[in-house]
Amino acid sequence: VANYTYDANGNRTKVEVTFYDGTVMTAELIGSSEMDDLGVIKVNAKGLPAATFADSNDCYVGQTVYAIGTPASPSFGWTTTKGIISYKNREVKIYDDNDGTLQKKLRLLQMDANVNPGNSGGPLINTKGEVVGVVSMKLADGYEGIGFAIPIDDVVDIIDDLMNYGFVTGAYLGVEVRDMDPEVVAAYNLPMGVYVNKVTKGFAAEEAGLKKGDIIVDLGGHKVTCMADLTRALRKLEAGQETTITVFRSGAEVTLTVTLDEKPNETE
Numbered sequence: 001v002a003n004y005t006y007d008a009n010g011n012r013t014k015v016e017v018t019f020y021d022g023t024v025m026t027a028e029l030i031g032s033s034e035m036d037d038l039g040v041i042k043v044n045a046k047g048l049p050a051a052t053f054a055d056s057n058d059c060y061v062g063q064t065v066y067a068i069g070t071p072a073s074p075s076f077g078w079t080t081t082k083g084i085i086s087y088k089n090r091e092v093k094i095y096d097d098n099d100g101t102l103q104k105k106l107r108l109l110q111m112d113a114n115v116n117p118g119n120s121g122g123p124l125i126n127t128k129g130e131v132v133g134v135v136s137m138k139l140a141d142g143y144e145g146i147g148f149a150i151p152i153d154d155v156v157d158i159i160d161d162l163m164n165y166g167f168v169t170g171a172y173l174g175v176e177v178r179d180m181d182p183e184v185v186a187a188y189n190l191p192m193g194v195y196v197n198k199v200t201k202g203f204a205a206e207e208a209g210l211k212k213g214d215i216i217v218d219l220g221g222h223k224v225t226c227m228a229d230l231t232r233a234l235r236k237l238e239a240g241q242e243t244t245i246t247v248f249r250s251g252a253e254v255t256l257t258v259t260l261d262e263k264p265n266e267t268e
Contacts (some may be wrong), residue, residue: 031162054130056153069122083113115147171260174203193217208258218246
């Protein structure tokens with residue numbers, strides 16, 4: 001169980017980890033990604049047991065899973081709830097609380113194991129004791145049995161970067177994009193992809209010739225139908241790599257050559 005201490009300005013001042021036997025140790029924050037809802041902390045200890053990770057591709061609908069977390073307060077630490085995976089690749093949209101604009105889309109495991117405030121960050125494990133995901137959120141209050149976890153394959157890529165660099169690295173295009181409205185797609189016979197709102201000067205997209213209004217449908221051989229697909233495609237590619245990007249422009253598909261940039265620190 002990890003507990004955070006904050007000062008009057010909301011800055012994190014200390015991280016403490018409470019182990020199952022009651023031992024409390026101070027931890028160091030190695031890195032975190034607000035966009036991915038993940039962080040890595042480190043304690044100065046040896047001989048700690050390590051979790052075994054499953055392969056996300058082996059998960060299936062109906063699979064029994066257990067969510068372990070600390071709902072409400074540390075006094076309820078290691079609370080375990082049981083459920084099944086009810087959807088493997090659920091698209092979840094996150095909106096800004098102030099203006100209602102779409103902030104990001106995630107592809108998550110959906111399960112019906114009970115999730116409560118404080119469960120976030122806990123493991124989702126299978127009957128073999130392998131971690132299949134990291135519990136992230138639940139549907140809004142008033143709904144039960146609809147919880148979500150970040151698939152472990154996505155988690156591994158992110159925490160490797162956090163451990164090595166302190167932030168999430170990777171390939172970067174330099175575009176601001178949004179998802180297509182299905183009604184617009186149907187009305188104008190457009191492909192499902194991500195719409196380019198803005199091309200940032202000095203980065204890969206501008207040099208490749210992308211334009212505002214392009215609809216990205218493929219990157220490096222990875223089909224792109226939404227922002228989550230684009231993010232996953234970029235994670236599979238490397239900075240400095242030359243690849244292709246296919247966009248829908250003026251009624252036809254155009255394939256361009258792009259040399260990907262390194263993702264700037266703190267850029268989402």
